[in-house]
Ligand SMILES: Nc1ncnc2c1ncn2[C@@H]1O[C@H](COP(=O)(O)OP(=O)(O)OP(=O)(O)O)[C@@H](O)[C@H]1O
């Protein structure tokens with residue numbers, strides 16, 4: 001490795017979602033990060049399905065357009081995977097050298113991956129040694145078609161891929177790891193990403209990913225319910241949804257507002273599923289002293305922009321809900337760029353851009 005004190009490290013992150021593609025460019029400074037480009041573009045219709053890019057050319061063209069609109073020039077980028085087929089687990093394994101671990105990890109991962117191990121990319125990272133002499137190992141696995149389709153899309157945009165990450169790892173990097181005031185090392189924190197199709201829940205316990213789960217409800221579930229009930233076009237339903245406010249749901253009174261009545265069952269199902277995930281995390285803690293509860297939820301993703309949703313979630317779950325701005329902490333300086341995106345939608349792309357090239361972190 002060469003050390004060049006005068007070189008500027010500039011990296012690009014591309015977050016390919018079912019609904020939006022977000023891009024960010026971040027430069028490392030002496031004591032933090034400088035954001036030099038940000039932007040987003042709508043994902044071409046039906047070009048991403050169940051996390052797989054089914055039309056890499058259309059997505060590649062959209063990425064290219066988005067980078068151009070955001071005045072980002074780059075030859076390589078970091079991307080990520082997410083969703084129900086991506087597995088992240090922290091497991092205990094006997095202490096062994098790295099090459100032996102690489103072999104055993106395939107057997108270990110076979111217990112968790114929904115598809116076959118042969119059809120998955122599997123990565124691992126040793127987190128540390130436990131008191132009993134065993135190693136704590138983070139395993140990340142992703143279906144090959146999901147990874148390869150994303151590589152193909154970025155290739156079609158004319159860029160190389162430096163790293164393939166997990167979306168939740170990227171969000172953790174930009175929101176928590178980069179924040180000098182974070183208290184993640186002593187607590188259990190949840191990162192909840194409400195996207196278009198799914199809501200991805202991760203629990204990070206004292207700095208280690210201990211649970212990830214994908215719930216098949218996202219912002220589009222609510223739009224679809226409005227389309228079906230009121231016979232609206234998707235655009236009308238989307239506009240209508242954005243003008244709603246969930247705050248009245250907190251008082252549990254009789255619901256006068258018809259659109260709220262239509263989406264409430266879905267919101268409540270999402271709350272139930274999130275609670276189940278957090279309870280599962282809690283139940284896993286028994287036998288190791290007093291169980292830790294999740295103390296904070298970092299709520300991100302476009303679906304979290306529904307007015308009143310963060311407050312409603314906090315009320316129903318009895319947990320503090322933070323709607324984080326990745327640039328709010330002192331380690332970030334924000335350069336020249338313009339975007340109308342809400343920062344909550346960009347934390348994955350920013351976290352991807354923060355990742356150093358070639359750094360051996362857990363990746364799919
Ligand atoms: N202001 C808003 N109010 C309510 N919902 C919004 C708002 N802005 C965006 N959304 C919703 O957010 C969802 C898209 O979120 P996001 O862009 O994070 O998804 P994605 O990352 O493309 O999807 P996925 O994570 O499922 O791949 C859509 O369902 C959209 O309706």
Ligand SMILES: [Mg+2]
Nearest residue numbers: 017195196301
């Ligand atoms: Mg997303």
